[in-house]
Amino acid sequence: MTADKDIAGMLAGDETEALARLHARLAEQAASEGVLDIAYRTHDTPVGRLLLAATEAGVLRVAYEREEHERVLANLADTVSPRILRAPGRLDRLATELDEYFTGKRTGFDVPLDLRLSKxxxxxxxxxxxxxxxxxxxxxxxxxxxxxxxxxxxxxxxxxxxxxxxxxxxxxxxxxxxxxxxxxxxxxxxxxxxxxxxxx
CATH class of the missing domain: 1.10.10.10 (Winged helix-like DNA-binding domain superfamily/Winged helix DNA-binding domain)
Known part of the structure; x- marks a missing residue:
């Protein structure tokens, strides 16, 4: 019975990895074909999990959990573009800069910004x-x-x-x-x- 559970766990792990690879490939393809308008990911920080979203122009949105991430994404779909996909790669630089900021190694951010949400x-x-x-x-x-x-x-x-x-x-x-x-x-x-x- 334990062996069956171990095998099931390994298969589930393999399936999770396969899905992650597939998702990454789809995100890469969407970006290369110009159909990924907004990429997003979440990032854990000392002030909670932040939602990060960016267009090709730059960082569009950083949202706290209390803003309800699903609601923020729905609002971006309504106001900017419905072509939104979890594509962490576009936000790796921001995630790194946030980590550096929260560990005291950075005093300002160098990522490009997309300020279209403010007028x-x-x-x-x-x-x-x-x-x-x-x-x-x-x-x-x-x-x-x-x-x-x-x-x-x-x-x-x-x-x-x-x-x-x-x-x-x-x-x-x-x-x-x-x-x-x-x-x-x-x-x-x-x-x-x-x-x-x-x-x-």
Whole structure:
């Protein structure tokens, strides 16, 4: 009986490996034929499992588990393209950079970005987030001013709250004028962890 279970386990393992190889081959073929618009994968980090998604242009989305990964993928299918496939290879560079960031070996990200999910003033705010240095913070008022609209503090907060590429575009470095932490797409605890990591 035990031998039968061992054989069944080996067969199941072989089948899993075969399916993984088939999936990788299909993803590679889809990319080479230009029918893979959005590749995605998940990646475990100290702030939870992140969903990573990218187009050929660059990183499109980083999502926390609390955003519900399935819902995020469905939204990308509706707003960008339904041609989405789990194709980790396109996101290997981002995964490596995230690992380096979380182990303190990296202070900024070099991956190309696809910012099509943000428009107008929100996009302008996002373009200034990388100007906030590692280990530093800025106020919502400061980021609104940097984006050219000093009175648009609420809109700057909204832009940070809807940042489609958190961690990579460091909206966690934007805090209230008194230095206190406010809402964050990954939760206030994730924001605190990121700031503590950068302060270490």
């Amino acid at each position: 107008g003033f929100r996009r302008e705010v996002l373009s200034h987030l990388a100007d906030i240095g590692y280990g530093e913070t800025a106020s919502y008022a400061g980021i609104a001013a940097a984006a050219g609209s000093p009175r648009a503090v609420r809109a700057a907060g909204s832009a940070c709250a809807t940042n489609p590429i958190p961690v990579v575009l460091p909206c966690h470095r934007v805090v209230r004028s008194d230095g206190s932490l406010s809402g964050y797409v990954g939760g206030v605890e994730a924001k605190r962890k990121l700031l503590e990591l950068e302060a270490a």
